[in-house]
Amino acid sequence: MPGMADRFAQALQQAERDRDPAPLVALFAEGAALSNLAITEEGEGAADRFWRTYLDQFETVRSEFSHKVDGDGVLVLAWRSEGRLSDGRPIAYRGMSLAEHDGSRVTRFETTYDSAAFLREPAAT
Numbered sequence: 001m002p003g004m005a006d007r008f009a010q011a012l013q014q015a016e017r018d019r020d021p022a023p024l025v026a027l028f029a030e031g032a033a034l035s036n037l038a039i040t041e042e043g044e045g046a047a048d049r050f051w052r053t054y055l056d057q058f059e060t061v062r063s064e065f066s067h068k069v070d071g072d073g074v075l076v077l078a079w080r081s082e083g084r085l086s087d088g089r090p091i092a093y094r095g096m097s098l099a100e101h102d103g104s105r106v107t108r109f110e111t112t113y114d115s116a117a118f119l120r121e122p123a124a125t
Helices: 004-018 046-056
Strands: 028-035 040-043 058-070 074-085 090-101 106-113
Touching (some): 004 058, 040 046, 046 058
Antiparallel strands (some): 058 074, 090 106
């Protein structure tokens, strides 16, 4: 059976491809805490809200993983994502994600990424 890091990476890629957070949400314990540079979600339905917010930023997105590390109750992912934002602009950015888990469900998730990639390019003068 694949480790949690592999399961998480596969679920994220499926969610991105299908534009449906269900595969990711299924990996999270009820009441899990999720955060990134912009938002924090906790409590009932947190995983669904977090991953819907993520997917809604994009027309298309695809993440590739350069490193996947499984530890005792912790996983770490280094990744690069490319796609198009919801306004049609292309985007490419990278980051790292850390998750705590009980072996079957993620209880805490935090991700940090290159937020400058989301800023609008300055208008030409």
